[in-house]
Amino acid sequence: MKAKVMVLLVERKFGELRGLLIDMPAADIAALIAEFPNELLPILFRVLPKELAAETFVEMEPNIQQNLIEAFSDMELKAVFDQLFLDDTVDIIEEMPANVVNRILRNSSHSTRAAINEALQYPKDSAGSIMTIEYVDLKADMTVGQAFATIRRTALDKETIYTCYVVDNARKLIGVISAKTLMLADQDQLVGDLMETNVISGLTTDSKEDVVGQIRKYDFLALPIVDTEHRLVGIVTVDDAIDVITEEAERDFAIMAATSPLENSYFSTSVLTHTRKRIIWLFVLMISATFTGMIISHYEVAVAGLPILVSFIPMLMDTGGNSGSQTSTLVIRGLATSEIRPRDIFKVLFKELRVSALIGLALALVNSVRMFILYHGEEQILMLILTTGITLFFVVVLAKCLGCCLPILAKVLHLDPAIMSSPMLTTICDACAVSLFFWIATRLLHIPVM
Amino acid sequence: MKAKVMVLLVERKFGELRGLLIDMPAADIAALIAEFPNELLPILFRVLPKELAAETFVEMEPNIQQNLIEAFSDMELKAVFDQLFLDDTVDIIEEMPANVVNRILRNSSHSTRAAINEALQYPKDSAGSIMTIEYVDLKADMTVGQAFATIRRTALDKETIYTCYVVDNARKLIGVISAKTLMLADQDQLVGDLMETNVISGLTTDSKEDVVGQIRKYDFLALPIVDTEHRLVGIVTVDDAIDVITEEAERDFAIMAATSPLENSYFSTSVLTHTRKRIIWLFVLMISATFTGMIISHYEVAVAGLPILVSFIPMLMDTGGNSGSQTSTLVIRGLATSEIRPRDIFKVLFKELRVSALIGLALALVNSVRMFILYHGEEQILMLILTTGITLFFVVVLAKCLGCCLPILAKVLHLDPAIMSSPMLTTICDACAVSLFFWIATRLLHIPVM
Numbered sequence: 001m002k003a004k005v006m007v008l009l010v011e012r013k014f015g016e017l018r019g020l021l022i023d024m025p026a027a028d029i030a031a032l033i034a035e036f037p038n039e040l041l042p043i044l045f046r047v048l049p050k051e052l053a054a055e056t057f058v059e060m061e062p063n064i065q066q067n068l069i070e071a072f073s074d075m076e077l078k079a080v081f082d083q084l085f086l087d088d089t090v091d092i093i094e095e096m097p098a099n100v101v102n103r104i105l106r107n108s109s110h111s112t113r114a115a116i117n118e119a120l121q122y123p124k125d126s127a128g129s130i131m132t133i134e135y136v137d138l139k140a141d142m143t144v145g146q147a148f149a150t151i152r153r154t155a156l157d158k159e160t161i162y163t164c165y166v167v168d169n170a171r172k173l174i175g176v177i178s179a180k181t182l183m184l185a186d187q188d189q190l191v192g193d194l195m196e197t198n199v200i201s202g203l204t205t206d207s208k209e210d211v212v213g214q215i216r217k218y219d220f221l222a223l224p225i226v227d228t229e230h231r232l233v234g235i236v237t238v239d240d241a242i243d244v245i246t247e248e249a250e251r252d253f254a255i256m257a258a259t260s261p262l263e264n265s266y267f268s269t270s271v272l273t274h275t276r277k278r279i280i281w282l283f284v285l286m287i288s289a290t291f292t293g294m295i296i297s298h299y300e301v302a303v304a305g306l307p308i309l310v311s312f313i314p315m316l317m318d319t320g321g322n323s324g325s326q327t328s329t330l331v332i333r334g335l336a337t338s339e340i341r342p343r344d345i346f347k348v349l350f351k352e353l354r355v356s357a358l359i360g361l362a363l364a365l366v367n368s369v370r371m372f373i374l375y376h377g378e379e380q381i382l383m384l385i386l387t388t389g390i391t392l393f394f395v396v397v398l399a400k401c402l403g404c405c406l407p408i409l410a411k412v413l414h415l416d417p418a419i420m421s422s423p424m425l426t427t428i429c430d431a432c433a434v435s436l437f438f439w440i441a442t443r444l445l446h447i448p449v450m
Numbered sequence: 451m452k453a454k455v456m457v458l459l460v461e462r463k464f465g466e467l468r469g470l471l472i473d474m475p476a477a478d479i480a481a482l483i484a485e486f487p488n489e490l491l492p493i494l495f496r497v498l499p500k501e502l503a504a505e506t507f508v509e510m511e512p513n514i515q516q517n518l519i520e521a522f523s524d525m526e527l528k529a530v531f532d533q534l535f536l537d538d539t540v541d542i543i544e545e546m547p548a549n550v551v552n553r554i555l556r557n558s559s560h561s562t563r564a565a566i567n568e569a570l571q572y573p574k575d576s577a578g579s580i581m582t583i584e585y586v587d588l589k590a591d592m593t594v595g596q597a598f599a600t601i602r603r604t605a606l607d608k609e610t611i612y613t614c615y616v617v618d619n620a621r622k623l624i625g626v627i628s629a630k631t632l633m634l635a636d637q638d639q640l641v642g643d644l645m646e647t648n649v650i651s652g653l654t655t656d657s658k659e660d661v662v663g664q665i666r667k668y669d670f671l672a673l674p675i676v677d678t679e680h681r682l683v684g685i686v687t688v689d690d691a692i693d694v695i696t697e698e699a700e701r702d703f704a705i706m707a708a709t710s711p712l713e714n715s716y717f718s719t720s721v722l723t724h725t726r727k728r729i730i731w732l733f734v735l736m737i738s739a740t741f742t743g744m745i746i747s748h749y750e751v752a753v754a755g756l757p758i759l760v761s762f763i764p765m766l767m768d769t770g771g772n773s774g775s776q777t778s779t780l781v782i783r784g785l786a787t788s789e790i791r792p793r794d795i796f797k798v799l800f801k802e803l804r805v806s807a808l809i810g811l812a813l814a815l816v817n818s819v820r821m822f823i824l825y826h827g828e829e830q831i832l833m834l835i836l837t838t839g840i841t842l843f844f845v846v847v848l849a850k851c852l853g854c855c856l857p858i859l860a861k862v863l864h865l866d867p868a869i870m871s872s873p874m875l876t877t878i879c880d881a882c883a884v885s886l887f888f889w890i891a892t893r894l895l896h897i898p899v900m
Contacts, residue, residue, distance in 0.1 A: 023648045027667045152634055161630055162612050162671075179629060180611055184602055198473050216696065217477045219689035221612075221671070238688050239669040242695065246666065249699040250783060256706075257779035257872065258772050266784050267797065271804045278776050279809050282769060286813060289768040290820070293761035300757045307753040310760050311743035314880055317764065318739040319732060322708050322873050326728050329707035333700060334716050347717070354721045359729050363736060370740070422707070422872055423772050430764055 002035055009040065018047045026052060030059035034268065042071040054083030061264045062095040069100050078107040085159055086112070087132035087240065090119040094129075095263065127211040128204035130244065131225045131234030136164040140174060140192030144185045151179075159237050163222045166195050173199055173224055173232040201226050204233060208244050213338055215241040252336060256329070256421035258285065281423065288427040292317075292434050299438040305447045308378065312388050313434060319363065320395040320433040321426035327352055327403030328425050332417045335407060342412050348404050356400035360393035367392055383444045391437045398436075399429045452485055459490065468497045476502060480509035484718065492521040504533030511714045512545040519550050528557040535609055536562070537582035537690065540569045544579075545713065577661040578654035580694065581675045581684030586614040590624060590642030594635045601629075609687050613672045616645050623649055623674055623682040651676050654683060658694050663788055665691040702786060706779070706871035708735065731873065738877040742767075742884050749888040755897045758828065762838050763884060769813065770845040770883040771876035777802055777853030778875050782867045785857060792862050798854045806850035810843035817842055833894045841887045848886075849879045 008017040021029055033044050033056070045053060045068060057065065057080055069077060081089055081104060089108075093101050093116065105113050115133060122128025136158050138147050147164070155161050164182070166175035175195030185194055201224045202211040215223050215238055223241075225234045254261040258281035262269050269277075296303065296313070303310055331348060334340030340348060368385045375381055403425055407417035441447065458467040471479055483494050483506070495503060495518060507515065507530055519527060531539055531554060543551050543566065555563055565583060572578025586608050588597050597614070605611050614632070616625035625645030635644055651674045652661040665673050665688055672685045704711040708731035712719050719727075746753065746763070753760055781798060784790030790798060818835050825831055853875055857867035891897065 025648075025650065025668050148633070155630060155634055161633070179633075180605060183598070183611070183629075184605055198475075200475065216692050218475055221688075238671075238692070242666050242688070242692060245692065245695055245699075246787075249695075249703075252703075253699075253706075253779055253783050256703075257775045259776045259780070265789055266780060267789075267794075267801075271801060271808070274801070274805045275808045275812075278773075278805070279812055282772055282776075282809060282813060283816065285772050286765055286769050286817065287820070289765040292764035292768075296764070297758060297761040300761075303757040303760055304754050307750045307757075308747060310753055310763075311747040311750075313760075313763070314742035314746070314767065314884070315736055315739040317767070318742075318877060318880065319736050321876070322732055322735050323728075325707045325872070326709045326732075329703055330709070330716060333703050337696075339715055339717075344717075351717075351721060351724070355724045355728070358721070358725045359732060362725075362729060363732060366733065367736065370737070422775070423768075426771070427768060430768065434764070 001032060005032065005044070006036075009043065014047050017044075018049070021048060022052065026055035027059045029056045030064075034061065034064055038067050041068055046076075050079060051083055054080050058084065058088045058092075061268055062092075063264050063268060065092060066096060066100060069096070069103070074103075074107050077103065081108060081112075085132055085134055086115055086119065087130065087159075090116060090129070093120065094124075122204055125208050126204060127202045127206040127208055127225050127236060128234070130208050130211075130240055131204070131236050132159045132240075133234045134159050135222070135224075135232075135235040136161050137232065138164050138166050138177065138191050140166050140168070140190070140195065142191045143187065144182055144189050144191065144194070145187040147177075147182055147191050148187075151182075159235070160222050163220070163235075165224050165232055165235070166191060167232050171231045173201060173226050173230060175199060176224065199224065201230075202236070203228065208236075209248060209336065210338065211236050212241045212244045212248075216245070248336065252332065252418045255416060255418035256332070256423075258282065258423040285423055285427055289430065292427070292430045295431060295434045295438070299442070302438060302442060302447045306441075306445065308375075308384070309437075309441060313437070315367075316388070316391055316395055316433045316437055317426075317430045319392065320399045320429035321422070323356065323359065323396045324399035324403040324425040324429045325422035327356075327400045328407055328421050331404050331407045332421055335411050335417050340408075342408050345405065345408050348408070349401065352400045352404045353397065356397040357393075359400075360396035363396060364389040364392045380445055387437070387441045387444050390440055391433065394436055395429065395433045398432055399425070402428060451482060455482065455486075455494070459493065464497050467494075468499070471498060472502065476505035477509045479506045480514075484511065484514055488517050491518055496526075500529060501533055504530050508534060508538045508542075511718060512542075513714055513718065515542060516546060516550060519546070519553070524553075524557050527553065531558060531562075535582055535584055536565055536569065537580065537609075540566060540579070543570065544574075572654055575658050576654060577652045577656040577658055577675050577686060578684070580658050580661075580690055581654070581686050582609045582690075583684045584609050585672070585674075585682075585685040586611050587682065588614050588616050588627065588641050590616050590618070590640070590645065592641045593637065594632055594639050594641065594644070595637040597627075597632055597641050598637075601632075609685070610672050613670070613685075615674050615682055615685070616641060617682050621681045623651060623676050623680060625649060626674065649674065651680075651682075652686070653678065658686075659698060659786065660788065661686050662691045662694045662698075666695070698786065702782065702868045705866060705868040706782070706873075708732065708873035735873055735877055739880065742877070742880045745881060745884045745888070749892070752888060752892060752897045756891075756895065758825075758834070759887075759891055763887070765817075766838070766841055766845055766883040766887055767876075767880045769842065770849045770879035771872070773806065773809065773846045774849035774853040774875040774879045775872035777806075777850045778857055778871050781854050781857045782871055785861050785867050790858075792858050795855065795858050798858070799851065802850045802854045803847065806847040807843075809850075810846035813846060814839040814842045830895055837887070837891045837894050840890055841883065844886060845879065845883045848882055849875070852878060 033041060036044060048056060093104060134157055136151055138150060151161050162179045164177050165173060168174050175197050176199045177191060177195040181194055200214060200218060204225055204227055211223055222235045222237045224232055225236060227233050251261045260277040331340060368389050371385050406420035410417045410420050486494060498506060543554060584607055586601055588600060601611050612629045614627050615623060618624050625647050626649050627641060627645040631644055650664060650668060654675055654677055661673055672687045674682055675684045675686060677683050701711045710727040781790060818839050821835050856870035860867045860870050
């Protein structure tokens with residue numbers, strides 16, 4: 001496909017090229033265009049008919065959008081943005097540098113500019129920032145026939161016509177009615193008699209996770225968003241909900257792997273950006289890990305006296321880290337999906353204490369048998385087994401308690417719970433494991449302390 | 451709410467209770483019912499009207515569904531399952547033990563049983579296993595008026611009426627038309643003239659991730675699923691897609707944190723089940739980590755001779771593990787969202803090599819400065835710095851290469867790439883880091899080998 005497009009481009013057969021692209025879905029065209037060098041993007045893009053061009057534009061990655069905007073004339077810029085739904089415009093604006101934003105705003109109509117500015121005022125990550133204002137609103141005293149007439153007249157500019165919202169004269173949300181209900185009703189029935197009055201809605205200031213959670217829970221195609229006086233101001237549609245779910249999960253995956261989330265795809269992110277996104281956390285964790293090293297240095301004499309001690313350190317560190325991440329991942333995801341709330345901390349802690357006691361006991365037991373078989377000739381073997389076993393048990397319990405408390409603490413402090421995941425937790429658990437191990441060892445085994 | 455329901459239950463005011471519940475969404479009723487003890491579940495459930503009862507049943511967790519089924523009479527069981535959409539029935543059956551499945555099948559009509567059995571034959575995780583067969587199909591020679599009549603007649607039994615599928619006489623999928631297009635058209639226009647003929651569809655044997663990827667990419671409300679002869683056999687709707695996206699992400703989160711995914715929610719999973727889900731991986735990883743310990747044991751004489759060596763081990767182990775997980779997480783998620791394909795391995799490897807070289811250099815540099823400041827009085831300090839720096843560089847490069855290759859290798863071998871995430875990778879990187887460190891140390895520093 002790429003080769004075919006390239007040939008048509010070089011031969012300047014733009015009519016044929018348009019014919020080829022016009023039947024493709026916008027997402028596929030966007031992916032195809034992304035494979036061409038930057039200088040060819042505007043030519044390719046100009047081949048597309050106006051509406052398809054706008055749809056394709058929305059599907060592109062931010063860096064390609066920016067390249068295109070910079071190549072556009074003001075007229076072209078206006079033509080593309082006039083075709084976009086407002087929520088898409090706002091999404092794009094949020095990713096662009098200030099000079100590009102100014103150019104977009106300068107080329108928008110007065111009313112669009114006002115709407116964009118209003119949308120930009122909602123806090124990032126709030127329902128207000130992801131909602132669209134292009135929805136169908138009906139009145140309770142309309143007949144089904146009148147409702148259909150309204151829908152037909154305005155359908156082209158609306159993001160969804162399948163869920164319609166009923167507002168009173170003060171624009172307060174009083175009901176919701178599906179296109180299905182309307183289609184199954186008689187023409188002269190009243191919307192007010194057919195609508196569902198028990199409406200589930202979100203507030204503009206709700207977090208976008210909460211809004212998306214509602215859509216997922218109730219299998220909605222859209223959720224209405226109201227202001228503090230219960231006036232309808234927008235809707236969040238299911239396709240945007242999917243984007244939020246995907247983004248949030250990918251963001252958590254990234255942060256839990258100690259990287260900053262990428263703005264573009266893996267391949268279109270440069271080596272330098274990849275490096276920049278990953279190196280900061282690695283620095284922080286490397287420096288933190290030297291504390292564990294310092295603790296070991298502190299027991300240098302003990303190490304020299306009984307070097308076999310050191311060989312248990314990796315196992316204790318890894319088991320602590322793994323036990324902790326199991327719990328922290330469950331808690332972080334539980335907080336993200338609102339299954340766990342900060343007030344549940346004692347419930348979670350009690351459960352984790354019991355789980356960790358069982359796991360700690362079992363692991364200590366298996367490890368004791370293993371050590372007895374491997375080292376039964378060594379001097380002080382029983383005390384060595386006891387030292388390792390007690391440390392293992394307490395490290396598992398401590399790691400699971402930290403794995404439960406630290407993410408909840410982060411949430412309470414309005415930090416992202418995901419930063420308290422595996423890498424950070426592992427570093428903390430490492431230091432605890434090593435301290436505990438040497439503390440017990442110097443007490444149970446006959447070795448000099450320093 | 452719970453207290454109110456409890457009072458009405460105890461006072462046996464079932465009419466009032468029904469009035470209270472009837473206005474609540476099914477998902478909320480399911481959550482409320484889950485808070486009551488097992489023996490009260492059937493009574494609560496019987497209060498609900500038939501259709502709401504079925505909707506509520508679908509929203510419950512598998513363990514509560516099983517409790518209810520076991521309490522149902524055959525007649526009640528039939529009443530509930532008759533109301534369910536087929537794909538929901540299949541989902542429930544897949545979670546139940548064999549005796550419960552048999553009871554459900556015994557109480558289904560002949561045609562339902564045949565359809566269930568067919569659905570159960572699709573491989574787990576295939577598009578066929580999550581699709582529903584309740585869709586609207588139209589013919590190309592119908593007028594819009596006739597199409598509406600068909601939709602109205604069958605709407606109640608269909609999962610979505612907003613996307614309709616056009617099939618020929620051999621049931622081959624030839625077009626798709628939205629309810630919006632139908633609503634905006636004249637009554638006597640032909641479906642064949644209005645429909646979109648460039649239909650994007652999935653195969654029954656496609657993986658469910660692929661199908662869901664299409665829905666996400668094209669913002670569909672439903673994707674049609676065809677057999678190998680392009681006959682329409684079902685659809686996957688956007689609400690099921692959201693469930694798959696959520697489940698897949700949670701599954702990856704769980705596996706990447708070295709636990710088996712939970713079937714029920716965090717709180718409704720017992721301490722014993724939590725323990726069982728987590729302990730196996732901890733055992734495996736604990737035993738693997740002892741290899742790293744054995745490598746250290748092997749260099750016991752070196753450790754005794756220069757104990758300060760040991761204090762660098764945690765930093766090297768952690769940095770290796772963290773660098774590796776950064777890459778493996780990106781690759782695992784890239785594979786899950788099909789952004790990265792196994793054939794991209796060399797592209798990814800080349801990128802990771804450059805990123806890791808940059809990161810390795812930077813970390814080694816910072817670490818050298820840090821060591822020089824902290825330890826500049828120690829003997830052989832320059833060689834010690836060189837040893838640590840070289841090890842650090844190669845550990846980062848190696849960890850990132852493993853983090854890229856191992857998940858892709860797992861994918862090629864039809865294993866879940868997520869098993870090659872942080873915990874497993876950390877254990878492998880640990881052993882490499884320690885071996886490399888002592889190998890270089892015994893060559894650069896004047897210490898005895900064994």
